Amino acid sequence: MTRLTVPALAKMAKTASGDPAALTLATHPTSGDRYAAWSYGCILLPTATSQQLAATDGRYTITTKGALTPAEREGFSAALVVQRMLPILDLPREHQAMPNGWEHTVGEFRRVYLVTPDCSLAVMDDLWQAWRTYATGLTWAIRSPAGTAITWALDETARATALLLTVHPRTVPTPPDWTPEGPTE
Structure with missing residues (x-):
């Protein structure tokens, strides 16, 4: 809930x-x-x-x-x-998505980055703040016909209670502390 x-x-x-x-x-x-x-x-x-x-x-x-x-x-x-x-x-979820503390501002828009074991995702900060305030459960990254999304669900099998679409990858620069192999140490 x-x-x-x-x-x-x-x-x-x-x-x-x-x-x-x-x-x-x-x-x-x-x-x-x-x-x-x-x-x-x-x-x-x-x-x-x-x-x-x-x-x-x-x-x-x-x-x-x-x-x-x-x-x-x-x-x-x-x-x-x-x-x-x-x-x-209801789509299957495999990886939790965790904020990595990196933000990127383009004009008046600020994006927050989240990471999973296999990718980096970005969401608009104002939307991220609103969704994470009221949604419950763990954050999960999923791939859907609409693109990559963040969902909130109790576990990988429960129906998600909230969904937030990510920013299209072509508009998102790679965070400086992230490589395709994963976060740098």
């Missing part, structure tokens, strides 16, 4: 989507669990938070008090989340 309250969800939505804060609500087709999603990732809603929102699947703007207003946005529907994003939560 995640630690996401309605005010925290509104804050996370603002981080992920800007102003106005927006999100897509979607229901997992087999478990019935509810998720909040953005083009960067998704997170499981605790039952109490989902019940407090009391909304059907769809795209919304959200206030800090949890008031939802239907919002139009082409191409990022609840159906897309169910079809393309939620299946990633």
